[in-house]
Structure formats: C-alpha cells, structure tokens
Amino acid sequence: MSLRTVLTIAGSDSGAGAGIQADLKTIAAHHCYGTSVITAITAQNTLGVQSVEGISPGMVAAQIDSVLDDIGADAIKTGMLFGEETIRAVVRSLEKRYGKAAQGGRDAAKLVLDPVCVSTSGHSLLPLDAVDSLRTELLPWATVVTPNIPEAEFLCGWNKGSIETVDDMKRCAAELAKKGVRWVYLKGGHMPLPKGDNGEKVVVDLLLDGESGEASMEERRFLDVKNTHGTGCTLAAAVASGLAHGKTVADAVSDAGDYVAAAIAASYPVGRGAGPVNHFHSLMPRSLPLPNHHSPTPFTDYLIRASGDAWTRYVNHEFPNSLAAGTAKLEAFLHFIQQDYHFLKQYARSNSLAAYKTEDMALMAGSNLIVDDVIKETEMHVKYCETYGISRDQLQAVPESVTNIAYTRYVLDVSARGDLLDARVVTAPCLIGYGHVGARLLSSTPGVTVNSNPDLNPYWGWIREYGGEWYQGCVKSGIELLEQTLAKSPVSAQRLDELARIFTKATELEIAFWDAAVEAGKKTRDEVMRHEGLPV
Template sequence: MTSLPRVLTIAGSDSGGGAGIQADLKTIAALGCYGTSALTAITAQDTLGVHAVEGISTGMVKHQIQVVLGDIGTDAIKTGMLFSRETIEAVVEALGAHFGPRDRGGREKARLVVDPVCVSTSGHSLLPLEAVDTLRRECLPWATVLTPNIPEAEFLADWEKGSIRSVDDMERCASELGALGVRYVYLKGGHMPLESRQGEPGRKVVVDLLWDADTRTATKEERPYLDVKNTHGTGCTLAAAIASELAKGQPVQRAVVTAADYVAAAIAAAYPVGRGSGPVNHFHSLMPRTLSLPSPHSPTPFTDFLINYNRAAWDRYVFHPFPQGLADGSMPLDSFLHFIQQDYHFLKQYGRSNSLAAYKTDDMLQMAGSIQIVNDVIRETEMHVKYCEKYGISRAELQAVPESLSNIAYTRYVLDTSMQGDLLDARVVTAPCLIGYGHVGKRLLAAQDGVERDEEKNPYWGWIAEYGSDWYQGAVQKGIQLLEDSLVANPISPARLLELAKVFEKATLLEIAFWDAAVGADGAEMTAQRRDLPH
C-alpha cells in the first residue's frame, strides 16, 4: 500500500479541463487520494460543448491499465467515457486479468464505479449505440456502483425518454438496472427538481436514490436544488468522488452521500469560466476561506451554513404549531396575548442588541444597516401596541407586564452575547428571530391550505400578513446582507465558524421555547399578570 488511497480513472480527456480525466484527477486529489489514469479518447471540448472526439487505440487503453495496476495498483476504479464497444471489451479484459473473474471476488477487489457517459450535455454522442449492449452485458456486472442521471438511466434501461416523472419511477428504473448485475445504482435526481415536501413556496429539491440490488431496498437523500449555470463535469466529479471514498474504505452508503455533499459544495463555490456552462470548483475545500464568497448561484453561504448546522432545530422553529395556529385562527386568544406582550419586551432587547452591533463597527454602511434594523424593530413594536390596545391592554399596561422566564432566558442570552462578543456575534445571535419570522410569514402568506384570510373569522391574520409583507421581507433581506457582508469583510477560522453556528443554534432553540411558552399560556396566567399591573 502507498501512503495515500489510490484511484484509477479510465475516461476521456476534456481539453476545457472541467470534465473527464481532468475533473477526475482534480477530484481525487482534492479528496486526499492518489490518482492514476488510462485515457480512452481525446475531445476538442470547451464550456460550450464537445466539438470533436478521437479515440485511443484499444491496445493502448489496455496497456495503460495494465502498467498502472501492475506497478502502482489501485484501491478503486472509476470509468467515464469508454468511447466504443472495443474499448469496453479491452477494459473488461484488463480488469479480469488483474483481479480475476468477477464472480470469484474480482468485482469486490476492483471497487468499480461506472459513470455511464453516453451523450454530452450539448448533444454530442460519446458512445455508439452498438456499444450500449456491451456496456450493459460486459461492464455493468463488474460495477460496484453505477451513477446514471435520469436521462442516462432511461437510456440504459431502454425506457422511453421522459418516462421518469416521480421518485417511484426512479426506484423502478433503478431496480431494472440493478437486475443487469450491478450491486448498487445511484440514480441522480438533478434533472427532475421537485417541490419541497416541507411546503416552502418556491423551494425546489432533488432526490438522489441509492438502490441496493442484493437487498432490493432504496435509500433516498433529499437536498436543495441548485438552479445554476456552472455545472460542467458534475457527473464525472461525483463518480470520481465516490471512487475516492470507496478507496478510503468507506461503505457505499456513506461514500455516495459524502460524494454528493462534495459536489453540491463544488457547485455552490463555482466561478465563471468560459462563455458557456463553466466547471464546478473541485478545490473548494482547499480554498483559504472557511466558506465560499457569495455568488449569483450561492448568494448567502454564511446564512445557509448557520441554518443547516442544525436543520432539524430550524425546521422545528419555522414549522412550529404556534404560527400555524395563528394562520388558521385556532390559537386561543390567551396564548396570542401572552406572546404579543412578551414579544414586545423581547423586541426592546433585540433593538438594544442591534444598537450594540452598530457600536462595534467602524464601517458606516454596516452601522447604517444596524440602525435601520432598530427602526424596523420600533415599527414592529408599535404593531404589537396596536394589537394590545385592540384587546383593552393600554401601552402603559403593556410596558408594565413582567417578563416571563422563557423571555428572560432568551433576551439575556442575546444581550450577553452581543455585549461580550464582536460584530459577528451580535449579527448571528439576532439572526434566527429576523430570518425565522420572515420565513414563517412568507410561507404562510403563500400557503393555499390551512390558512384563514378573513379577518372577521381569524383576528390573527393581520399578524401573518405583516410578517409576509414587503416591508418585513425587505428587512429580512437587509439583515441577511449585513450578516454576509460581515463575514466577507472578516474571514474566520473553521473553529470560529463552529462557535458562531452554536450561537445561532442556541438562539434558535430559545425561539422554540418562546413559542412553546405561548402555546402553553392559559387564562389564569393572563389574569394574574393583569392583576399585578399598576393601576
């Protein structure tokens, strides 16, 4: 064994550097492995497409594989463009000569990942039709993992183009491909973006499916859909990443998830190259910044990282039953009044925290942004005052209401973090409140079911409408921009990023506790509060 896991890629060349052998070797190196290669074809290719293809002789293809395996060896293999029937036969022959028969442990030793490259994105044929049967019959039974996208899966399974329209269709197609002899089929869902099952308006997701042909079970992984331009080489990159993880000894189930996460981050961190579809950023994990800079296809990398650090907690917060109860009018009035009074006191401390953020910067634009948030908070508190007056609670009575324990815990954490920390601390600790309310308001305002918009039937609908309105959504966008700009101006270490993620997580959990307390408020508590007010 060498000091690094070894990965052999058998594929064509991309003169533009974004796909093929070039993408494979970049990926393998980025993931800490040693890459070797056997070239099957040369392409004249750029970001606009494949302009010409010329094959390497089968004897030379086989010779490359033989000398690499004989001297250096490998811990996993990835195939890409195999060019012709003769080339496929030469590759299979070389595998059998080195690893032994596939049905006597040869396949397990090879750890082969097959990326079934048939047609380029620009429509250029990369595998003749007469070679497809050879790929199915000779190559796939050698494969540990097959990584088709949806059009490739339909083609290999001999399904009509466009037949896959659902996740169930994906599973049926993957099972048919598994019957060809491959152990695992990792069917990528990027060509079929779906509406988020969480009901978030406008949020698209993709579902990747791993089919285990031995157990006949499917594992599904949902991830955000990135509607971006620079995706050249994603298929090559994913297959090379899976092979790299297998070479490290990872089980297939973990290897595919790790590889998919790597590719998603490479897409998010991509930058423009050429005039067409540019490549992903294979070396994003080696960049000096802890997070990539904002870009048109990933405008909020810091915010996204904070939310996804504990996505389960975030979803518990933004899908909490309290705002849903306000949207459909089912929330008891005592709960709403408890919330509105306690939130008034919270917002006072929230305004102070943003004032501290203004104090902690010398950047006048950052300072102005914090001041604007304070002004938005003042507008929000006045909205609370009007709601209270509607129910017979005067401004003076509202101000005299004592803070609840959950409110004290939350506001003191926000103030302590803002006072003791730096500008980023102050921005991050207040972000869950601003962003979360914006998320809830936008989602419920757009929801078709489970809402009652008639204010005669639902006295709380105005509250939902305010947080979904243009003014509040604008405040959310300004707050996010301040958060992103703060990190762009002051890059941080991975350890510091983790600290900030934990601050965001704790503030999110305190938001959940705040709404839990509102749901649990009862009439007796409200009566006691009113009795204790000064007269």
C-alpha cells in the first residue's frame, strides 16, 4: 500500500492538545503521513490561550508550496488561519496547485475546513474582518466543513444560542451549504440532548449533502468530562485522514466521530484545566484490549477477570456439582427450580428494559431474542415441577425467597436506573455462568463426579440442557450482544471499573442463590413444600 499523506494548515498549540500538534497525532493514529503549515503560534495550555502571534502570509504560502511541490497531499485540513491575508494566501496556493475550486479544484484538494473562530476558553482566534474571506473565498473549496454549533451560528450570522433543536441544526447546515461548501458536518457536542427518562444524554451530529439537501444524523452518548480540548481539530484531521484513505465523506465523518468519542472516553488528566483527548487510544496499551485471536471477547473476559475469586466460586459451586453427580437432595433441587422460575421472570423484564434503552434495532432485537429464550427456559422449569407433582398454578403461587428478592431487585434496579450497558452487565453472570457450568459438567471435567445415566440421575436433564447446543448458543449470542453494546458505546477506564463492580455484585448474588438451594437440601421435602406454600 502507498503511504497516504495529509497536510494540515493550522496554528501551533504549545500545550499540544489542539492545533498542529493534535492534527499530526491524529493523522499518525490513522496511519497517514502528516505534513504541516503553521499559520500562527499560540502560548497556550490546558487553562486557555495566553497569547497569539501570526506567521506572515508569505511564509504560510511558502510552506504550502514547499510541501505540495515535493510530498503532495491526498487530503488537506485547515484550522486556525489567523487573519484575512492568511486565508487569501491559502486560497491562492490552492488555486496555483489545483485550479479554480468550481472547476474541479475542490474535488482534487479534498479540503476539510475546521472553521476555528473562538477557542473553548473564549479567546478570539479569527478577526471579524477575516470572516467574510472565510465565507466567500475558502468555504467553496471545502469538501467538508466541520463547525460546532457556536461556529455554525457565527458563520451564518445567527445570534448566539439560536440553535436549540436538531431542526435548527438542519436549517443552519442548509444555509451554510448555500455558501458553496459540498458537505456540512455540524457537530452537536455543545447541545447534549436528554435520552429516555434515566438522565442519560446524547450528542447528535448532522451531515448534510450540499447538493441534494439530504441530511443524516448519528447519535453518540454524551460523556460529561473536562478533557475535551482540541476535539474540533482532532475530528477534522480524522475526517481528512479518512478521505486520504479513499473513504466516502459519510464513512469518513462517521469513523471520525467514533474515533473522537473513544478518544474522549480514553482521556487522562494533563495539566490543571481542560485536558486533551487521547489521540493514540487505539495504539497505546489499553486496559481493555481490542478483540483478537487470543481474546475475541475482551469485555466479557475483563468482567470475569475483574470479579476475582467470586467467578471461580460461582461456576464451581457445590450445588450444580451435586446435580451432575445425582447426589443433590430433592429438597434442594425443588427449592432451586421454583425460585429460579421466579428469578427468570424478573430476568426477562430486565432484558425488556434493555430493549427499551436503545434505538439501535439490532441491539433491540438481541434483547428480544434473550426474552424469547428465557420464556423457553421457564417452560423447562414448569415441566420439571410437573414431574414432581407441582402444577403451573402452584409454581406461580410460590412466593419469592428473601435471597431471590435481593438478587432480582438488584437486577431490576440496575437495569431501570442505568443505561443499556448496565442492563447487559447485571444480567451477564446468570447467562454466562450457567453456560460455563453446563459445558463443564457435560464434558465430565476431571475431579468432578458425574453420573450421566438419566435413569440413575434425575437431574441429568438439567445438565444436558445447559451444556447442550441450545443454551450454549444462547450464551454465545448473549456475549456477542454484550461486546457489540460496548463497541457502540465507548467508555472510560473509570466506567469500566463501575461495570465490573456491577458484574461482581451480581455474581455474588448468584452464589447466594445456590447457597440457598444447598441450605434447603438440609430440610425435609415436607418442610420445603410448606415453606413454599405448597400442599404436602
């Protein structure tokens, strides 16, 4: 493969979170070769911009010519351009290299324009007299312009705060497109919108086709963190890198949006103010590795590893071992199967809540499939109980035990209060753990007594169901859904720890659930039946 090159024309950030420095990091992270033209030098850190000094327009033009005459550029990105004469110097250099914008020059240049006007800290980065030149001379060169909401309002001459809804974003983007730009990618990070009734917020980014007028939108979870310095520069450089690789504009901006979201989630503190994003999050050592041949399910592996010995105690519990051996007391099995029936009802409700918490139809469909599988599983429990003379109505009337209530209410509470990932994680130990146990016991693991004769072991059917093809397929689908949910919602290291604590708590409650079955085995069958409210 030939090396793709991206030229960034922007200001220098001495704090290295934005500007030329952020651009070059981003370009490198996208496996392109970055070249640079510096338009201004800033004295800048995480607390703000203290001073700005421009580079002469002649020197800016000389830098552009030097790079393009020798190295060339598969795409170009502009950022802070300092002043009117600098903008005109850039336009003259583009015309010299590519011809007129309207006569094919724009298509050849593949210019991504980040209309840097004001820093996040409020420092003016583009004089008012230069804005007209930006609108009339440089915008027609842009394949994509990537304003945030304040920049879009400024470029259209709208009052600050005019954009309050997604429809306002569409109108503003359409007005920007009339100024000659081919595509408008209007970023919604300054206007997080509520999602559902659990306090979650999302960011809506809008891409408008300047020729057809058609708009598409992408929604990502809003991360309320302070390390967002340089996100505009970073996104525009990522879009330019995508175009350099030959991606369509739609794919380039979508991938860039995902890259920036993950960079924000993976950021770490730098300085005393608004720190930078983590430009090399995909290249640096990760607390959560990318899927690979050794670990195709890294999120699941992380959760299990983070639960410590709780997972080992759970999947090697004496109760399922006694079922495999056929030595479990009937009283223990009856208590378990009846309480598990009630647990599964709440489990189904939790997965229904998970479906409610997403607008991604594939993720919603995955939750619905889990509910369908749970219904099948509860019917297995009904058949077991009927074998022992317990009717469906009697099973339904059995009250939930205190242990079961503690577990099911935790699952429902986390699912109701949390987001989609919370609902997935809190239900994962049950799904995955039963799969581990079933597979382990069905394969007659050394050191565990297994009686696989169904005539001698009345519980062997239970082992066969959970170790068999149907349930193992459910586990595989559930893990894939868990991994996909995380992939579509990048999280910070702190959030990963929070999810691990939820997973561990649910695992401990699973252990308590099986402990209760063992305790029930110490009673007589009549005592168990009376306790469960069943006729003796």
